[in-house]
Amino acid sequence: MADPRIIKEKIFLVTIFxxxxxxxxxxxxxxxxxxxxxxxAIAKHGLGILTSTSNxxxxxxxxxxxxxxxxxxxxxxxxxxxxxxxAEFSDTKLAKITxxxxxxxxxxxxxxxxxxxxxxxxVPMGSFSLLAGAIALALVMLPYVMVHVEQAIESVPPIxxxxxxxxxxxxxxxxxxxxxxxxxxxxxxGVLMGFAKAMGETAPLLFTIGAARTTLPxxxxxxxxxxxxxxxxxxxxxxxxxxxxxxxYHDMAWAGSLILVAAFLAVFIAVRLLVKEVKT
Amino acid sequence: xxxxxxxxxxxxxxxxxxxVLKNINFRAAVSAITVIMGPSGSGKxxxxxxxxxxxxIVPGTKVEGKVYIFGRDxxxxxxxxxxxxxxxxxxxxxxxxxxxxxxxVAIGPKLHRLVRSKEELDKIVRWALEKAMLWDEVKDRxxxxxxxxxxxxxxxxxxxxxxALKPRILLLxxxxxxxxxxxxxxxxxxxxxxxxxxxxxxxxxxxxxxQAVRVAxxxxxxxxxxxxxxxxxxEIALNPRHRLTEMYLRGEIG
Ligand SMILES: Nc1ncnc2c1ncn2[C@@H]1O[C@H](COP(=O)(O)OP(=O)(O)OP(=O)(O)O)[C@@H](O)[C@H]1O
Ligand SMILES: [Mg+2]
Numbered sequence: 132m133a134d135p136r137i138i139k140e141k142i143f144l145v146t147i148f149x150x151x152x153x154x155x156x157x158x159x160x161x162x163x164x165x166x167x168x169x170x171x172a173i174a175k176h177g178l179g180i181l182t183s184t185s186n187x188x189x190x191x192x193x194x195x196x197x198x199x200x201x202x203x204x205x206x207x208x209x210x211x212x213x214x215x216x217x218a219e220f221s222d223t224k225l226a227k228i229t230x231x232x233x234x235x236x237x238x239x240x241x242x243x244x245x246x247x248x249x250x251x252x253x254v255p256m257g258s259f260s261l262l263a264g265a266i267a268l269a270l271v272m273l274p275y276v277m278v279h280v281e282q283a284i285e286s287v288p289p290i291x292x293x294x295x296x297x298x299x300x301x302x303x304x305x306x307x308x309x310x311x312x313x314x315x316x317x318x319x320x321g322v323l324m325g326f327a328k329a330m331g332e333t334a335p336l337l338f339t340i341g342a343a344r345t346t347l348p349x350x351x352x353x354x355x356x357x358x359x360x361x362x363x364x365x366x367x368x369x370x371x372x373x374x375x376x377x378x379x380y381h382d383m384a385w386a387g388s389l390i391l392v393a394a395f396l397a398v399f400i401a402v403r404l405l406v407k408e409v410k411t
Numbered sequence: 412x413x414x415x416x417x418x419x420x421x422x423x424x425x426x427x428x429x430x431v432l433k434n435i436n437f438r439a440a441v442s443a444i445t446v447i448m449g450p451s452g453s454g455k456x457x458x459x460x461x462x463x464x465x466x467x468i469v470p471g472t473k474v475e476g477k478v479y480i481f482g483r484d485x486x487x488x489x490x491x492x493x494x495x496x497x498x499x500x501x502x503x504x505x506x507x508x509x510x511x512x513x514x515x516v517a518i519g520p521k522l523h524r525l526v527r528s529k530e531e532l533d534k535i536v537r538w539a540l541e542k543a544m545l546w547d548e549v550k551d552r553x554x555x556x557x558x559x560x561x562x563x564x565x566x567x568x569x570x571x572x573x574x575a576l577k578p579r580i581l582l583l584x585x586x587x588x589x590x591x592x593x594x595x596x597x598x599x600x601x602x603x604x605x606x607x608x609x610x611x612x613x614x615x616x617x618x619x620x621x622q623a624v625r626v627a628x629x630x631x632x633x634x635x636x637x638x639x640x641x642x643x644x645x646e647i648a649l650n651p652r653h654r655l656t657e658m659y660l661r662g663e664i665g
Binding site for chain 2: 144294295308309313315
């Protein structure tokens with residue numbers, strides 16, 4: 132007669148295993164679907180589907196690239212700074228307020244963030260722009276990255292702070308040189324999560340970038356000023372093209388999905404490889 | 412010239428309202444090992460951490476009274492400056508896990524600009540590792556992370572990190588509590604040599620009477636936040652004046 136505890140253990144392991152498979156299957160299904168449909172679309176229409184603005188999605192790709200850089204520049208440094216501040220000075224009033232505000236921002240439907248930027252920026256400037264979209268995306272990113280940075284910092288055991296102080300480090304040296312250094316993997320992961328979340332968003336872009344799908348943002352002679360032009364983004368393009376009746380639009384949406392997924396994977400893998408885990 | 416490297420005057424410490432140190436008048440002689448001995452929770456770590464003002468990094472602490480180091484009142488000085496010449500090794504080995512073995516030792520001299528060139532830095536790192544009796548074990552793997560070292564080696568690395576600043580006073584909070592006896596003896600040896608060769612003043616916290624007797628020149632016995640007895644190690648060990656000290660040495664309390 133087998134030991135009932137061992138039988139229970141077996142049942143437990145089989146259940147966990149089965150549920151895990153069940154959980155990851157849809158993910159692989161979606162990935163496979165995107166890869167297959169995306170490559171079919173590119174094979175059928177040629178690379179022109181990516182490199183043309185009239186019969187392709189070039190404007191969306193360019194727009195997404197600009198948005199991701201701009202939103203990251205605006206959102207990530209601020210989020211890291213705020214996360215460090217809130218974790219380090221957690222009993223100050225400002226930190227407590229910042230924490231509540233960031234947690235609330237996390238719950239705000241992202242379409243409202245788009246509306247907000249529409250009201251405070253698009254209307255006064257009289258034009259949609261990539262910059263407006265980037266600000267909306269930065270607002271999406273901000274609380275996510277902040278919360279992750281905060282948690283990464285708080286998870287560093289206090290013995291390392293003590294070590295820093297006991298050799299005469301200042302508070303800034305301990306925070307930046309020791310604590311943030313130990314938490315670097317957690318911080319990098321948080322930044323990636325926020326980045327991915329923002330870059331997959333459609334809603335904040337609806338009222339901000341103008342979905343300029345057939346022109347590139349290049350009306351200004353100073354290159355940087357072109358961020359004030361309207362533009363497009365891949366998720367927005369997918370969202371709108373998927374609703375069109377013609378097959379050609381669907382193919383462009385699939386091609387865009389493939390590029391989006393590939394870009395995400397590239398960024399993720401690069402960051403994971405560059406930022407090494409710190410074992411404690 | 413002060414004979415005492417460290418002297419406290421009616422030192423009182425409260426942590427979250429709890430009176431942890433009561434009117435402590437403690438001394439540590441220059442170039443000697445003073446052991447702070449006492450049962451768990453008696454306030455040994457708190458006393459040690461009052462001497463380098465590390466106590467202040469915990470919110471909710473209140474310190475009253477004076478701490479003089481070579482005659483200077485440190486509570487009217489900059490805490491970061493104090494910790495530059497009064498360094499500490501904690502109870503749990505805590506080498507910086509994101510730095511290499513070399514960087515762990517080099518970080519102090521680099522931050523405090525004690526060196527001008529890479530050669531000087533290399534020299535100081537080697538000196539500190541030798542003094543901590545770790546050099547031979549790590550000289551071929553200076554770029555490894557410290558997490559690849561054993562607990563005892565990690566603790567000696569922490570000792571080297573504290574020594575690299577060439578401190579005048581070294582605070583040790585049960586540095587051998589979490590490591591094996593062989594490593595513990597190595598640390599004890601290293602510390603005795605440091606006092607003899609470099610003239611460093613050492614304050615050593617322990618809760619084991621046997622270790623206290625092995626390393627101490629002077630012993631301070633703390634019980635329940637009060638300094639019960641203080642004197643030369645032999646006197647305290649052979650004829651303690653106070654009944655509590657005697658009981659503690661016999662292992663009846665603690
Ligand atoms: N952060 C803290 N919060 C509340 N109480 C504290 C804190 N740190 C220390 N104490 C209290 O102060 C007293 C002395 O603590 P301390 O750590 O100095 O003792 P110790 O003699 O070093 O003990 P051990 O041998 O266990 O390390 C204890 O009663 C402890 O409960
Ligand atoms: Mg202690």
